[in-house]
Amino acid sequence: MELLVTTLTIFVLAIFVGFEVITKVPPTLHTPLMSGSNAISGITLVGAVLSSGTQHTTLTTALGFAAVVFATINVVGGFLVTNRMLAMFKRK
Amino acid sequence: MPPVLINLAYLVASALFILGLKGMSHPRTAVRGNLMGAAGMLIAVVVTLLDRRIISYEMIIGGLVLGAAIGAILAIRIQMTAMPQMVALLNGFGGGASVLVAGAALVEAQVAGAGFETQMTVATALSALIGGVTFFGSLIAFGKLQDLITGNAVVFPGQHLLSALVALSAVGLAVGLVLRPESMEIYWALVGVAAVLGVLATIGIGGADMPVVISLLNSYSGLAASATGFVLQNNMLIIAGSLVGASGIILTQIMCKAMNRSLANVLFGGLGAAPVAGAKADDVYGGKVKSASPEEIAILLDSARRVVFVPGYGMAVSQAQHAVRALAKLLEDKGAEVIFAVHPVAGRMPGHMNVLLAEADVPYEALLEMDVVNPMFSQTDVSIVIGANDVVNPVARTDPQSPIAGMPILDVDKSRTVVVIKRSLSPGFAGIPNPLFAADNTLMFFSDGQKAVNDLIAAVKEAS
DSSP, rough: OHHHHHHHHHHHHHHHHHHHHHTOOOGHHHHHHHHHEEEEEEEHHHHHHHHHHHHSSSHHHHHHHHHHHHHHHHHHHHHHHHHHHTTOOOOO | OOOOHHHHHHHHHHHHHHHHHHTTHHHHHHHHHHHHHHHHHHHHHHHHHHHTOOOHHHHHHHHHHHHHHHHHHHHHHHOOOGGGHHHHHHHHHHHHHHHHHHHHHHHHHHHHHHHHOOOHHHHHHHHHHHHHHHHHHHHHHHHHHHHHSSSOOOOOHHHHHHHHHHHHHHHHHHHHHHHHHHHHHHHHHHHHHHHHHHHHHHHHHHHHHHHHHHHHHHHHHHHHHHHHHHHTTHHHHHHHHHHHHHHHHHHHHHHHTTOOOOOOHHHHHTTSOOOOOOOOOHHHTTTTTOOHHHHHHHHHHHHSSSEEEOOOOOHTTTTTTTHHHHHHHHHTTTEEEEEEEEEETSSSTTTTTHHHHTTOOOOOOGGEEEEHHHHHHHGGEEEESSSSSSSGGGGOOOTTTTTTTTTTOGGGGSSSSEEEEEEOOOOOTTTOOGGGGSSTTTEEESSSSHHHHHHHHHHHHOOO
């Protein structure tokens, strides 16, 4: 129970940080914000790597492998496309 | 590597994610911000690879290489106009990964046989539910945006009842999983029901409401990652997931506000599916619409001191952004001030128009938000509306019965002359006629967007 309260605390505080940081993003960058934050949500990759590498059962390895593929598409695709977009935003 | 060091590295990664998002607060720092986020991700993955619980690397490396190749090809080849589809797809993959990881963690706990903690099973149920809705909802959103399925809202009798029943059974299965975590069948059944829920939730939402849906799915993909963080007791997942969750929620709010509609109305309203009451097209347009040739418009542009472009989804469809930029440059060289007015919900995702215009080398300082540009229309000589409709419909200000009543619009009708580039008088997404097209100061230029702008460029060059 104590552990749950600690993780909940982290969760709630991180949401507050998210609100503070994201409200300062100008509308002109909303599309790159989405693709970039999307890449960050691919952090599930960390869990996927553990599932596929610890090899508990064939099933967990298979699920882990599929999860690694999905999450890596999310991470690599997200950061790359965001970089591609942001490089186009230029000053006069 | 000892767990303490791994967790410290995760803390560094979390901090980099926050700093990276902070960098997004200005175009100047955004590239660096994105790189910081990517660096955080790299640290997180490398450190995880050093975890001593890992006994085999073949599957991991294989998955990383395959995923990276697919992701890189997508990112490099995707056209800027197709960015909404791309983001929808990426949202889906994130949600899908959460479902798979939580499933694998559940199997592991079952095999270990050391009993289940309630916190873990609740989080697993949430991962299945949110992740499943995100994955399948995103696939539908992708299908709609890519025109694989109809972009209109699909509504049928009993839809809300069906959705409610499916949602109830999802809750039932989630409770079942918490009570009987040793059953993998319940887990997959829950994922299946989440899939149906995801499809039902997105299928009833039409094209122009897509910005809201994509923002919402963006938020879900973050929350799914957070839920998986609770499953794995991993604080970094929780932090990264909640940052993205918050980001998606903020964007959703902004989009809803820009349409003066509640989230519930967008999700359940089915706008754009049924014909709406209100003024008939013939009454609004009958005999009052004036059409103009490129030459006539060129004469107006030749003497204009301030020209405002108002882009909409139609500009993306006809890939007209480069032509628009060329026309803007031409007018600037003749001494006119050129401004781009961007409505928050123009296009199919937040910031869609800004990215397209950035691709065409329009400097971001020339792109103005609605609140800044609206007071300027009364001192504008020519406003050129290209591919936008509902976001410039003055009915939003005048008719409280209209489906877009109260929606903040760009006040183009206050400029001296309005040029509307459009293929026909067909209504926009809201399905209502637009009196702007019949206004005294409006000239219609019926043509494909890109061709029309190229014709204007030729005519302006001719005129001078």
